[in-house]
Amino acid sequence: MTIIRRATAIGATVTATACAALALAPAAAAAPKAAAPKAAAAQYNGACGSGYSVVNSAQIGTKGTVFLTYNSATGKNCVVTVRTTPGKAVHMTASLGFASPTTTVTDTGYFTTYAGPVYLDARGLCVTWRGEISGEVAGKNGTNCGTLAADRH
Structure with a gap:
């Protein structure tokens, strides 16, 4: 299998969050804490090609999302791991496999x-599928099962 890697340098906007100093006050007088904003999930980038539709995904913390796609015309699954905010190359993995016979395909490197x-x-x-970004992993085991043929001669 030949894997084409696309690692384009994209200028990323960095947003800094400053912490405000809090005055010490009795607990009863303290203002309620605001909930932290939920990180935006990465969007599927179409890397699997035409005919593939997203059938499952798993968010990798705040770093990105791993997408499982399927092409009904070819019967093939595809996995791609996408960063929420592109930037300096980091260790990433996209992996897809099934248990019997044991088969796994993986793309790993710095992207x-x-x-x-x-x-x-x-x-x-x-299928079992995974994505990893900088040591944080997400994915699912034994999902998106097709109709199992009763006789597989």
Whole structure:
């Protein structure tokens, strides 16, 4: 399998959050704390190509999202891991596999924007898929099962 890596340098806007100093006050007089804003999830970038639709995803903390896609015309699954905010190259992985027979395809390396795509024909099988960004991992085991054929001769 030949994997084409796309690692484009993209200028990222950095936003700094300053912490305001809090005056000490009795607990009863303290203002209620505001909930921290939820990090925006990365968007699927179309890296798997035409005919692939997102069928599942898992957020990798605030760093990005791993997407599982499927092409019904070819019966192939594809996985791509996308960073929320592209920047300096970091260690990333996109992985896709199934249990019987044990098969896994992985793209791993240092990327600025995304890892993958990796493809696997898993018609009639459940897939296990993962994404990793800078040591943080997300994914799912044995999901998106196709209709299992009763007779697989």
